[in-house]
Amino acid sequence: MKIRFSIIIFIITTYFATAETKTVCEAGCDFNSIQTAVDSSESGDKIFIKAGIYNESNIVIYKKSLHISGENGTIIDTENNGYGFSVEATDIVIKNLTIKNIKISYTKEYAGILLFKSYDFVIENITVDNAFFGFLIQKSKDGIVKNNIISGQGKAEADSGNAIHLWHCENVKITNNDVRRMRDGIYLEFGNSSYIANNYSTENMRYGLHFMFSNDNTYEKNIFEANGAGVAVMFSKRIKMFNNTFKRNWGTASYGILLKEINDAELKHNVFEDNTIGINADGTNRITYFENTFKNNGYAIKVHGACYDNIYSRNNFLYNSFDLSYSGKLNSNKFENNYWSNYTGYDLNKDNIGDTPYRPVKLFSYLVNRTPESIVLLRSLFIDIIDFSEKVSPVFTPENLIDNQPLMTQVEW
């Protein structure tokens, strides 16, 4: 009997040894430091960090699949001492923690959590306060980053980092994060096939979301508010942008979206409101703008050179100072079936399509393009008069840049 009982005990202990939960707290737990708990754990173990302040930094997790979690009030204060976690492992989960006071450096990219060559990771419910970089994820794939709050205190672009920075990553889902007061909110550099949704990115110095050399990504239902520029998409292919809101990105060099050298993208059901420039397009090819709303922007769309085969259809252009500013030739770009609040035509046969074409480029926006200083005459009576006469008989504005079938009522979607 006694032998049998000890066998059972033995079986139970060996069973739990394979997935042991270790607790960390200041006193009375298995460990009082996170690093020692990590060092004495095996792959598959769970580490639970109880509430308390841990003055630890550069916690290294090397080739161990751990499940690290904290609770409300678990705070890791790195005391400006470098990284919070530095991880190289697969199957890693880090959640429910607060990490704060990340060191600012001009040579190293210190982050709350650094993931390097990590696969199947989950970062969830992490608050990074006073961050330099929030999460720096390098050469990793198949991960989830969700429900995190990252905020920084940077004063200039040079001394601040990015909240979520992906470098050479693939298939990462970034959802429901709140990132603010950083350099870039979310930055994908060589990040492919990723999905970014429901994030709120605000007050970042440079971009709310930034793509560089990143292909086949989708972002939707995000809100980008009052950033240096809402989203910058550069040198990327096949980006899908759906249902996002870009608002109050307002300043002398601010955009809702900055599109630079990108191909085959799709913009659908986005709302651009109160931006200096809604979309700034430069060297973009084969992009469809479908059912977006541009409201109260300085310029709704500003098209620079080298744009081919872009199609703008069924968009709402509402009360923008300039609906469109255009450089160069039309280049097989198409404007069709949009609703323009400035359209003054009529619809005799009541098919909801205006009978006279609409010219979205005003003479004044053409002049401003040519001589930027002439913008000082904005809202002068003279400008209204020449705009009107240009509308009646166009001389300067590109002849074929017209919406032949402007809608009479706003597009609902």
Add this chain to the structure above:
Amino acid sequence: MLKILKYSFYDLMRSSWSYVYLGFYLLLGIVLLFLNNDLSKAVITLMNVIIVLVPLIGTIFGVMYYYNSKEFTELLLAQPLKRSSIFLGQYLGVAISLSMSLIIGLGLPFIAYGLFKSSAIWDFSLLLIVGVFLTFIFSALAFNIALSHENKIKGFGYAILMWLFLAIIYDGLFLMSLIIFEDYPLDKVSLIGTMLNPIDLSRTLILLKLDISALLGYTGAVFKQFFGTSFGLIISFVMLLVWVILPVFRIVFKSRKKDF
């Protein structure tokens, strides 16, 4: 002078024109607020109106009043009164009564709408200050023109032409010169160009206070750097003041020499 001012002022207050003018602004304010429902938007629309209409009305009123009260002026001239006080009194009477119509006409609907609780109050007061300045400037210019021309038709013609020039033609010439010299750095030139025309100066002052300033891009930044500082603001108000003082001096000077 004060007596004449008082007389001119009451005379104008009794005339139906002041009420029409007041009524127009009341109506404008109410309609704008009723249609827009947004105080700061209404301020922008109002700016467009003030920049164009206030100078026009100031000009026409000034000329009209001068020619209308000519017989009375001649009567006054027979009295032992200083000429400068006669004409200055009349001028101030016109300018003050017009300004009052403007302030009351626009102020009432906005106050009723809840201006004091809104953040637009500074933009709005700047708008009114600029409006008052424009009234003073353009009625002084109108008096000048009327003093120099005995012929009513000529006087009216020149007055309208003056308004047309400052409100529209000046901007046209300005734009043309910007385009012709587009190869040169023009931000300083455009700054000076706006300073020289009271209508342009007022428009820029208000635009920069409103949110649209970011739209102005690089040039706007130069402008903001200038007008945004208290130094720039003082300079522009001094400029507006100069625009009032110079024509007033000419009124005094001209009236002293004029043969009636």
